[in-house]
Amino acid sequence: MLKFGIIGFGFMGQTHAETINKFDFAELIAVCDINKDQLGHAAEGVETHLMADELLANDEINTVIIAVPNHLHLEMVKKAAQAGKDIIVEKPAAMNAEEFKEMIAVTEAAKVRFTVHHQRRWDKDYRLIKEVVDSGTLGDVYTIKNALYGFNGNMHDWHIYPEFGGGMLYDWGVHLLDQMLWMIPGKLTTVYADVRNVINKEVDDYFNIQLHFDSGISGQVELGTYYLTDKETWFERHWFVGGNKGSAYVDGFHPEGKIVRTSELLKNVPGKITMTAAGPTRSFGPAPEGRLVSEPLPEVTVNHDMFFEHYNKYVNGEEALVVQPAQILRLMSLLDAIRVSAKEHRSVSFE
Numbered sequence: 001m002l003k004f005g006i007i008g009f010g011f012m013g014q015t016h017a018e019t020i021n022k023f024d025f026a027e028l029i030a031v032c033d034i035n036k037d038q039l040g041h042a043a044e045g046v047e048t049h050l051m052a053d054e055l056l057a058n059d060e061i062n063t064v065i066i067a068v069p070n071h072l073h074l075e076m077v078k079k080a081a082q083a084g085k086d087i088i089v090e091k092p093a094a095m096n097a098e099e100f101k102e103m104i105a106v107t108e109a110a111k112v113r114f115t116v117h118h119q120r121r122w123d124k125d126y127r128l129i130k131e132v133v134d135s136g137t138l139g140d141v142y143t144i145k146n147a148l149y150g151f152n153g154n155m156h157d158w159h160i161y162p163e164f165g166g167g168m169l170y171d172w173g174v175h176l177l178d179q180m181l182w183m184i185p186g187k188l189t190t191v192y193a194d195v196r197n198v199i200n201k202e203v204d205d206y207f208n209i210q211l212h213f214d215s216g217i218s219g220q221v222e223l224g225t226y227y228l229t230d231k232e233t234w235f236e237r238h239w240f241v242g243g244n245k246g247s248a249y250v251d252g253f254h255p256e257g258k259i260v261r262t263s264e265l266l267k268n269v270p271g272k273i274t275m276t277a278a279g280p281t282r283s284f285g286p287a288p289e290g291r292l293v294s295e296p297l298p299e300v301t302v303n304h305d306m307f308f309e310h311y312n313k314y315v316n317g318e319e320a321l322v323v324q325p326a327q328i329l330r331l332m333s334l335l336d337a338i339r340v341s342a343k344e345h346r347s348v349s350f351e
Contacts, residue, residue: 001026001027002020002023002025002062002063002311003027003029003060003063004026004027004028004063004065005028005029005031005055005056005061005064005065006032006065007052007064007066007068008033008066008067008069008090009031009032009033009035009038009039009041009067010035010067010157012090013038013065014038014041016065016067017031017041017046019305019308021043022305023312029046029058029060029061030048030049030055030058030061031046031047031048031055032048032051032052032055034050056083056085057083061085062086063085063087063113064076064080064083064085064086064087065089065090066087066088066089070090070092070094070095070166071163071164073090073094073099074094074099074102074103076089077089077107078106080112081110081114082106084110087107087114087115088115088116090116090117091116091117091175092165092170092174092332092335093116093328093332094332095165097333097335097336099332100328101329114325115323115324115325116328117307118175118178118307118323119304119307120175120304121182121322121323122302122303122304123237123302123304124254124255124300124303125239125250125252125253125255126179126183126239127300128297128298129248129250129257130179130182130183131298132241132297133184133241135298137245137246138242138243138244138245138259139246140244140245141217141241142216142218143219144184144217144218144239144241145221145222145238146180146219146221146222147220147221147222147223147237148223148237148238149225149228149234149236150224151225153200153225153226154200154205154225155168155200155203159171160200162202162203166202167204167205168204168225169195169207169335169338173207174331174335176223177221177331177335178327178328181331181334182327184211184213184215184219185213186213186214186217187214187350188211188213188350188351189212189349190348190349190350191210191334191337191338192209192346192348193207193210193337193341194207194342195338195339198224198225199225205224205225205226206223206224206226207223208220209338233251236251237250237253238250238251239251246259246260246261246262247261248297250297255297257297258294259295260292260294260295261292261293261294262292263290263293
């Protein structure tokens with residue numbers, strides 16, 4: 001049995017409690033938060049503590065979920081490791097790569113299991129596009145774009161403070177970048193990032209990040225919390241993949257999309273203009289009827305509960321760990337490189 005304690009019982013801590021309650025292989029033993037009001041949301045029979053040390057002293061707990069604000073992750077990981085507890089830490093795992101290296105060192109020294117709650121590796125829109133890329137059906141993929149847009153602009157709660165690890169790069173950015181790194185093969189050679197404060201004065205609320213891999217694929221991740229249009233379903237997720245045998249798109253948190261190909265390519269004839277339905281532009285304008293052929297996306301069944309289902313199998317030796325510390329160290333190093341690129345307005349060599 002996984003017997004959990006949760007340190008930090010705000011929104012994510014309470015979400016974890018609800019998720020744990022679904023499983024017959026897991027039990028929530030205790031929760032901790034410095035805000036006594038949050039502890040009132042704990043279910044009957046669950047211990048409540050104001051201090052992390054009190055929770056960690058409970059020998060019945062074998063696994064701790066750390067869901068405190070980002071700047072406190074390292075301190076709590078150290079405490080939990082010293083107490084001999086296996087650890088799942090919320091994202092972003094650390095404030096920078098050096099902090100995460102320290103987490104790896106202390107958890108390895110204590111011989112405890114350690115992973116990060118990147119549940120969005122089980123997002124349906126992501127798994128759909130990943131399945132298309134992995135299948136090779138688009139031929140040689142040359143570009144993958146991922147975008148998320150919002151209309152409100154402003155942050156909330158502690159996310160407005162840079163010293164707490166606030167802002168969108170550490171909120172959604174870590175998920176979008178982790179998805180890219182887990183999907184695109186090869187070394188990431190260069191990074192260029194534009195990170196801005198559009199509405200928020202202290203923390204980032206827009207970024208456009210260009211990733212170039214030695215596999216020949218370029219990735220683009222764009223997010224804006226104040227990036228407006230009146231198009232339907234704009235304020236959702238958007239994926240696009242281009243290959244030399246077709247393209248694919250997936251839109252929405254409840255995703256819809258298609259694989260799209262052409263029934264016939266125009267031939268390049270030197271010195272001769274080939275008229276199309278759009279005139280002699282050849283490559284642009286409306287496609288003639290029947291030229292574009294769409295196919296359905298593959299079937300994919302995933303949900304965020306699978307993070308914990310997989311983790312249970314990992315603990316019991318049935319599966320390898322999916323969210324590996326080495327992968328998250330790469331991600332944290334990328335975030336550091338993004339900060340440098342944005343500050344100095346230049347491309348940064350990565351791997």
